[in-house]
Amino acid sequence: MSDKPAKRFASFAIAIPLYRIFDYAIEPGKSGAAGSRYRLPFGQGYKTGLLLEEHDSTSVPGDRIKAAGECLDDEPVLSEHMISLARWIANYYLQPLGEVLFQCLPGYLRGSKAAKPDRVKYWQAKSIDAGLRDKIERRSPRQFELLVAIERSEAGLNAVQLKAINQGWHGLIRALEKKDAIKWGWLTPTRIDHSDAKIPDLTAEQEQSYSQIKSRSDRFSVHLLDGITGSGKTEVYFRLIQDALSRKQQVIYLVPEIGLTSQLVDRVRKRFGEQFTISHSALTERQRYHAWDRFRRGDAGIMLGTRSSLFSQNDRLGLIVIDEEHDHSYKQEDGIRYHARDVAIKRAQMLDIPILLGSATPSLESLNNCAREHYFYYQLSQRPTGFAPPRIQLIDSRNLQLDCGCSPALLQRIDHHLGQKGQVLLYLNRRGFAPVVMCHECGWQASCAHCDSRLTLHQFLNRLLCHHCGYAQALPGRCGECGNPDIKHYGIGTEQLEQGLKKRFPDYPVLRIDRDVIASRDDLDQRLATLRQGKPCLLIGTQMIAKGHDYPGITMSAILDTDQALFSASYRASERLVQTAFQVSGRSGRGDLQGEAYLQTSFSDHPLMQSIANQSYREIARSITRERKMLGFPPYARVVMFRADALSLDQAIEKLNQIKQCLQASVARHRVKCIGPIPALMTRRIGRYRGQLCLLSQDIRELRNVLREAMPEIELIKSTAAVKWVVDVDALDL
Ligand code: ADP
Ligand code: ZN
Numbered sequence: 001m002s003d004k005p006a007k008r009f010a011s012f013a014i015a016i017p018l019y020r021i022f023d024y025a026i027e028p029g030k031s032g033a034a035g036s037r038y039r040l041p042f043g044q045g046y047k048t049g050l051l052l053e054e055h056d057s058t059s060v061p062g063d064r065i066k067a068a069g070e071c072l073d074d075e076p077v078l079s080e081h082m083i084s085l086a087r088w089i090a091n092y093y094l095q096p097l098g099e100v101l102f103q104c105l106p107g108y109l110r111g112s113k114a115a116k117p118d119r120v121k122y123w124q125a126k127s128i129d130a131g132l133r134d135k136i137e138r139r140s141p142r143q144f145e146l147l148v149a150i151e152r153s154e155a156g157l158n159a160v161q162l163k164a165i166n167q168g169w170h171g172l173i174r175a176l177e178k179k180d181a182i183k184w185g186w187l188t189p190t191r192i193d194h195s196d197a198k199i200p201d202l203t204a205e206q207e208q209s210y211s212q213i214k215s216r217s218d219r220f221s222v223h224l225l226d227g228i229t230g231s232g233k234t235e236v237y238f239r240l241i242q243d244a245l246s247r248k249q250q251v252i253y254l255v256p257e258i259g260l261t262s263q264l265v266d267r268v269r270k271r272f273g274e275q276f277t278i279s280h281s282a283l284t285e286r287q288r289y290h291a292w293d294r295f296r297r298g299d300a301g302i303m304l305g306t307r308s309s310l311f312s313q314n315d316r317l318g319l320i321v322i323d324e325e326h327d328h329s330y331k332q333e334d335g336i337r338y339h340a341r342d343v344a345i346k347r348a349q350m351l352d353i354p355i356l357l358g359s360a361t362p363s364l365e366s367l368n369n370c371a372r373e374h375y376f377y378y379q380l381s382q383r384p385t386g387f388a389p390p391r392i393q394l395i396d397s398r399n400l401q402l403d404c405g406c407s408p409a410l411l412q413r414i415d416h417h418l419g420q421k422g423q424v425l426l427y428l429n430r431r432g433f434a435p436v437v438m439c440h441e442c443g444w445q446a447s448c449a450h451c452d453s454r455l456t457l458h459q460f461l462n463r464l465l466c467h468h469c470g471y472a473q474a475l476p477g478r479c480g481e482c483g484n485p486d487i488k489h490y491g492i493g494t495e496q497l498e499q500g501l502k503k504r505f506p507d508y509p510v511l512r513i514d515r516d517v518i519a520s521r522d523d524l525d526q527r528l529a530t531l532r533q534g535k536p537c538l539l540i541g542t543q544m545i546a547k548g549h550d551y552p553g554i555t556m557s558a559i560l561d562t563d564q565a566l567f568s569a570s571y572r573a574s575e576r577l578v579q580t581a582f583q584v585s586g587r588s589g590r591g592d593l594q595g596e597a598y599l600q601t602s603f604s605d606h607p608l609m610q611s612i613a614n615q616s617y618r619e620i621a622r623s624i625t626r627e628r629k630m631l632g633f634p635p636y637a638r639v640v641m642f643r644a645d646a647l648s649l650d651q652a653i654e655k656l657n658q659i660k661q662c663l664q665a666s667v668a669r670h671r672v673k674c675i676g677p678i679p680a681l682m683t684r685r686i687g688r689y690r691g692q693l694c695l696l697s698q699d700i701r702e703l704r705n706v707l708r709e710a711m712p713e714i715e716l717i718k719s720t721a722a723v724k725w726v727v728d729v730d731a732l733d734l
């Protein structure tokens, strides 16, 4: 170090929505390494910045360059690899580097809080002479009780454990410390490498995919495990995770937000002891930081978590697993826009490690990548139990009198399954009591004051709610237009379904699972625990119940009211409907009984409904993919969407026109279509008007060329609170 010339400047990234980095002067010899946080004077105040690199010179004039403040970290909080990954994300997703870098850090470290390791204070016994021991035993029996407990423990006891023995532990411990009978220290949570799990022998199909993936585990390779629900994909993940741990490597294991129930956590714990750590949005920032820190220090071998856990760092990452890879929760739609699956693949490539994607309903993108031999493809077509997942049977409800949303035929099937001691799952992806409240005299509908949306009746709350912005109002006594007191509601939500089924099947518990009744993961776990007891019951829920659960008692599942997907303006609606249908139907028949699955529809002769009833997911996926090819839509095209929102539609459209101007010349030179600007599908949302401008091309390179040419100019267009614009690369919808 000493013979190199001292560098005097450094560039820093700051978490602000500007596409640039900032130079500061640094004191030679006193700087931390790249990836360390600094306190930087910025504008009138201070901001936290991340050091990117040091230089001998800067283009900032000498009288304008400011000196960086203190370094906040003893060691860098972002590794060089993470900085490279962030640079790739910023470049590919056209997001400001500063914002991306801070997104890669746990929320706890995005400000100036010190990176403190997760330490627990614990007390251990000292060797004391028999006289002192005797004295404590005779004079202070409560102190003695704690002392004995501490002596018996191997690693010492922490506050929680001591409190369990005696509520007043604090004073007693102080007294024991004074007598020099015990000492305290810091304990970093240690790994307990035990496993009492029975490891099943793999089926022939599992064995085949496992051994092939294993044979490529020393290099970058993308593997798609396409296995029907309950076919044992998780078991294949576990084998590969175990292999990585045995090689002293670490693993990131991503699941969708709602997939992280205690059922999966228990399963992972049974198999891997305490070698894993968990991170998801229900934890506090501090808890997530500790999970991140444990993983970084190698204290946990597995990071099990949702989308942003992908940014966990360590030096020995050997495998990434992405369960339910088709799930839309992997796409972040606000702040930094990225797709966790695609970033994960890039990360695996940079580290030259394998990545495993799994799903019963793989995304068309991933299937297409398999067809083009970019990914390795494996199929699990059978359940280890030997029972096939049920075929989906259609129940036509057109022109029928429905009872709480169910046709007579459906009610009859529910009755039958409950009578056979089965559990029945009903999927209805609509919260509340009724989605439409209207006056039949004049046609007035209750709608949101801030969004272009209808209000949903929530009977229990006696309120009308907007599901987009949370706006709530009391149920009006009469029509808002003509004063007619006879206001009616139409359609059915989970609240109404629950009430109806409770009346209809009074002898069975009805469990409802949706955002209105489930406030936390614990609530969800509690309700699911009832299910696990296996007694006959009805389970009603929104998408929270569609995925990832494995309850052997469910013998029948039914899907209600998905017909709006047949007429949706989104080109992805049919793909989503099919995925939901196969995921929900796959929840039944996982145990030792053949399951049944129903889909109730008013359009049973619609070609898509016919396909769902008669074809496999793979066959349907193939035909949807063919349609997309004809239309020139993803996965055969790439989409970049510019979105703007403002207090008036004109302002939003004007901003997009400004962006369009920057694009026009290069769009004309390349095979790229520019569509818009047009108002977004739901134009007014949370009081703001939204517009969009879309770039579409069959050739990603052409699209990248346009962006490379135009972005420098576009990046200069100010995004303000009044008129905000963002760019969304690989946007899911058009
Ligand atoms: P998926 O992840 O494909 O939904 P799981 O891995 O959860 O499937 O497996 C479904 C059920 O089958 C689980 O209860 C699991 O313990 C069991 N299972 C998986 N593989 C085997 C096997 N090889 N032999 C016996 N049971 C298995
Ligand atoms: Zn609203």
Ligand code: ZN
Binding pocket: 439, 440, 441, 442, 443, 444, 479, 480, 481, 482, 483, 484
């Ligand atoms: Zn009216």
